Amino acid sequence: FIDYKTIGKIGEGTFSEVMKMQSLRDGNYYACKQMKQHFESIEQVNNLREIQALRRLNPHPNILTLHEVIFDRKSGSLALICELMDMNIYELIRGRRQPLSEKTIRLYMYQLCKSLDHMHRNGIFHRDVKPENILVKQDVLKLGDFGSCRSVYSKQPYTEYISTRWYRSPECLLTDGYYSYKMDVWSAGCVFYEIASLEPLFPGANELDQISKIHDIIGTPAQKTLTKFKQSRAMSFDFPFKKGSGISLLTTHLSPQCHSLLCAMVAYDPDERISAHQALQHPYFQEQRAAEKQASANYRHTHLPDHLAAPGPAGNNWHTAKEGQKQKQSLRQEEEHPQRQGAAYLMELPKLKLPSVTKLSSYSSPSLPSIFARGTHGKVPVLQPLKCGGASKKTETQDMKPNLKQYRLPTIERRGGGC
Known part of the structure; x- marks a missing residue:
């Protein structure tokens, strides 16, 4: 670390x-995640x-930024240089006596749903969304620790014991690894409640x-839901009927819209x-959407030519050329339906700086074996199974278990079994 x-x-x-x-080099402060295990090659790193995952997801305003990867080939040490945040959500709410304002709660949850x-x-889905893995700096929230993430397109079943228990969805608890990206939404709903109630x-x-605990509040699920779960569980289970007290009794100080979104996120x-994309369209976030729309309009007004950014003077009878009309229509559509970076809009991955001994500048990003490849028809991006050195070949229905341990940011242990 001669540069740090x-x-x-x-x-x-x-x-x-x-x-x-x-x-x-620049005098800025960073968080350095130093791995304890040694690595033998760049391929393993x-x-x-x-x-x-960080290469795929960066840059994004609500995803923790990975600045540099430092790998010492001689000693086998590995460090990830990431942006430095002030604290995580658990540290923010720990010991507070008064809840955060609903304006702050709404802002944080909007950013979490964006991530x-x-x-x-x-x-990609995260599989371990919890307060300790959500970082904040002033009013900016970022999701971090992607050591447990998996591909949305990879084969089920996945690892059963995943995610911190308090934030584990029913399908994670009641099936043999048959869950999907919706588990992240359940976890985010649990975080939502915890930010609002401090419990x-x-x-x-x-x-x-x-x-x-889930049944005490939400109640036992419908029979059709249990039937689906039983189809992917070796052991049968039945629960005595329980109505559930309901989340509304525990969140009386929150607005009806807040309660509506929370219940949609923790549907059994x-x-x-609800999906994260649907959550962003919920009435609870109307203020945030309006602010983004206004910021987009201001940006166009500042950076586009005047005849595109603003309407002509009143009483002017000149007619805009057809090409100009198309441009305006395109801008209007973009405002109403902003394009999102998604599965059908892949962009080139940002290149990592992989140092050797101190910096491996000769190792170019295009030659990195990537789990992100296109499908057979060139349309759907598919994450290829990770191939770590020495790992034995598994069947398609088994979760890949590389011989390398997956590293995660250290978290604050809680009393009471929140791990």
């Missing part, structure tokens, strides 16, 4: 430690899901207690659960 100066330690986990560093929508549209929504002590059946 260590300022202090931020935290430590089982597989890594995070340090605050200052760049000697590049096969880490966390690195591949989830961007991630899901790019074929976890479903603080189960174990998996059985977790299901019980994932097929009935």
